[in-house]
Amino acid sequence: MADSSPLLPPFLLTEPENSAVDEPQASLDSVVERVIGDFGWTQLVQSTLVLLSRFFDAQQTFISVYADSEPAWHCINIGMCNSSANICDLSRSSWAWNGHTYKTIISDWDLECASSFIKGLPASSFFLGCLLGGFVLGTLADTSLGRKN
Numbered sequence: 001m002a003d004s005s006p007l008l009p010p011f012l013l014t015e016p017e018n019s020a021v022d023e024p025q026a027s028l029d030s031v032v033e034r035v036i037g038d039f040g041w042t043q044l045v046q047s048t049l050v051l052l053s054r055f056f057d058a059q060q061t062f063i064s065v066y067a068d069s070e071p072a073w074h075c076i077n078i079g080m081c082n083s084s085a086n087i088c089d090l091s092r093s094s095w096a097w098n099g100h101t102y103k104t105i106i107s108d109w110d111l112e113c114a115s116s117f118i119k120g121l122p123a124s125s126f127f128l129g130c131l132l133g134g135f136v137l138g139t140l141a142d143t144s145l146g147r148k149n
Helices: 028-036 041-067 121-142
Strands: 073-075 095-097
Touching: 041 121
Parallel strands: none
Antiparallel strands: 073 095
């Protein structure tokens, strides 16, 4: 059977003593403002810190866009191949990556001719780790190590 008691204590639901009797009960917004106060500098700092943490989380999520990209390539000997050829049909000694100022998973592990399933494994394993970490660490936070302890 459900509990019929109100969620907020009665003294928070009523207006101060000098209020008129005919006024309706206080809204949730007015109760929250009375308990917490108006939006001030401390709430602004707290909100900024929370948003900053989300920035670093997003950075981890989008790193796969750069780490898994396939860099451009060029032929070493123009007589042996042309740049419009299929890279998988050429021998590895007849072409090279352009610039090579950065390395990706594709260029480091020579996955340029691998299936799309193999090329997608690094990003998929990252998100699988996020999923499993959310379940495991969320459960630990609620039980033996966290707030319900």
